[in-house]
Amino acid sequence: MKIAIIGAGNLGMSIAEGVLSTNGATSMILTKRNLGDLKELEKYGIVSTTSDNREAVSKSDILIFTVQPGQFTKILNEVKDLLTDKHVIISTITGFSIAKIEEVIGPDNYIIRAMPNTAISVGKSMTCICSNEKGQKRIELAKAIFNRMGHTLQIPEQQMQAATVICASGIAFWMRMIRATTQGAIQLGFDAKEAQELAMHTCNGAASLLIESDSHPEYEIDKVTTPRGCTISGLNEMEHQGLSSSLIRGILASFDKINEIKKE
């Protein structure tokens, strides 16, 4: 696969590292206007860097766009006459619909939207993917690329906003849960570093239990809640204080906000 990453900033660099560390490309071109911090990746023999987006597009098959939303239309206009049937266009740009992309380059291209989260930098992103009609034929290819950096799920484009809340904002929600657990552990006598170690590895273990055994959270909870025991006492107190309710309400508030921002 000949991959170009157009606008290799934070996300683009994480994707580049994920693909390169798993030998997922035969060649890779990274673009941005100031090339300074990209040079380091040239240690991989297959990587080159340029500020010329047209050069990157003409030498690649898979084009992953990771620029800011305000830069995208201009760049698409800059390269659209070079697009052929060999190109797969993958956009990670938040809130930029397939219809808007098609407005610039037309519908007769393989167009895919991918919504990763920041855990992509450690190969653990939950990435949601959708495509235009033609792009359906390349969706497995896009999933294969992002599966190298975590887990993927194909969803309808209408669910992309909701997925952004659950998966991208979700990183912040889970961080706050880990932080709160850490604070509890400090109050119980652990020093801050140990407390965070206990909290984050327990969180990792809980998620891994579900992922690896295809189990349900309540089934795993039943296993650790002894009748009259300490776990059920703690859990019920958390629920009396609104744990599940506040999480659900927070998710809905984020969703309302993302829809409001889109209208503006």
Ligand SMILES: NC(=O)c1ccc[n+]([C@@H]2O[C@H](COP(=O)([O-])OP(=O)(O)OC[C@H]3O[C@@H](n4cnc5c(N)ncnc54)[C@H](OP(=O)(O)O)[C@@H]3O)[C@@H](O)[C@H]2O)c1
């Ligand atoms: N970060 C995340 O976790 C995440 C998750 C999901 C989606 N997203 C989306 O991904 C996109 C990128 O996010 P980011 O955090 O990686 O942004 P970023 O760090 O600002 O990266 C964008 C890069 O584009 C380059 N650029 C600007 N104009 C360019 C041009 N004309 N040609 C080529 N390169 C150009 C910029 O470098 P120069 O100024 O040097 O050109 C910059 O490094 C955003 O649209 C965001 O909504 C991000």
